[in-house]
Amino acid sequence: MSNITIGISDWKVCRPPDVLITYALGSCVGSCIFDSKAGVAGLSHIMLPDSSSLSGRDVNRMKFADTAIPDMVAEMVKMGADPRRLQAKIAGGALMFAARSEQFNIGERNVAAVKQALAKLKIPIIASDTGLNYGRTVYFYGADGKVVIKSTVKGVNIL
Numbered sequence: 001m002s003n004i005t006i007g008i009s010d011w012k013v014c015r016p017p018d019v020l021i022t023y024a025l026g027s028c029v030g031s032c033i034f035d036s037k038a039g040v041a042g043l044s045h046i047m048l049p050d051s052s053s054l055s056g057r058d059v060n061r062m063k064f065a066d067t068a069i070p071d072m073v074a075e076m077v078k079m080g081a082d083p084r085r086l087q088a089k090i091a092g093g094a095l096m097f098a099a100r101s102e103q104f105n106i107g108e109r110n111v112a113a114v115k116q117a118l119a120k121l122k123i124p125i126i127a128s129d130t131g132l133n134y135g136r137t138v139y140f141y142g143a144d145g146k147v148v149i150k151s152t153v154k155g156v157n158i159l
Contacts, residue, residue: 006030009063011044011072013079016143023137025092027107029114029130030138031069032089033123034145035081041142042072046092048106049113065113073121086123089147089159090114091138093130107131127159 001017008028012020020043022030034041044062051064061067077083093111111130118125127147129136134153141148147159 006043006045008045009047009060009068011042011062011068013040013042013072013075014142015039015079016041016141018142020140020142021138025136025138026094026096027092027110029065029090029092029107029110030136030140031065031072031114031118032091032138032140032145032147033069033073033076033086033118034140034142035076035085035087036145037085038080038082039142040076040079040081041140041145042076043138043140044068044072046110046114049109065110065117069114069117070121073123083121083123086121087145088118088123088125089127089140089145090118090125091129091136091147091149091159094135095131095133096135129157129159 006022022045029046031044093107137150139148149157
């Protein structure tokens with residue numbers, strides 16, 4: 001078993017018994033997607049909701065919910081995942097600093113964009129730990145879909 005680290009604006013896919021880990025989810029959202037029968041799992045660390053305003057520029061597609069999730073799912077399908085069996089668990093999307101208005105609550109916007117991207121792909125969210133005002137570290141065990149979330153505020157939460 002090896003631990004695979006996913007950085008900010010990054011995603012990785014693996015097979016069990018590897019563990020996918022992403023650190024310091026504040027307003028970012030970690031999207032854990034898996035097909036337990038095929039033994040394929042993926043974790044993306046979404047930084048921003050939408051890539052549409054950046055068209056034509058050389059952009060990191062892994063940064064945005066609307067591009068990272070479909071790209072990661074496509075890679076999972078190449079590894080044998082069946083799109084009809086995929087399930088998701090999400091974490092993060094915190095309001096880390098006082099927002100002057102809803103427009104500046106990037107965490108909330110990230111969560112909404114992740115939910116929209118997953119819905120578009122017909123991937124159900126079976127568990128989540130989002131919002132509030134604290135950071136999270138996510139450990140995703142693709143073998144059984146278990147997600148362990150650690151934070152200094154809430155301790156350990158298992159999805």
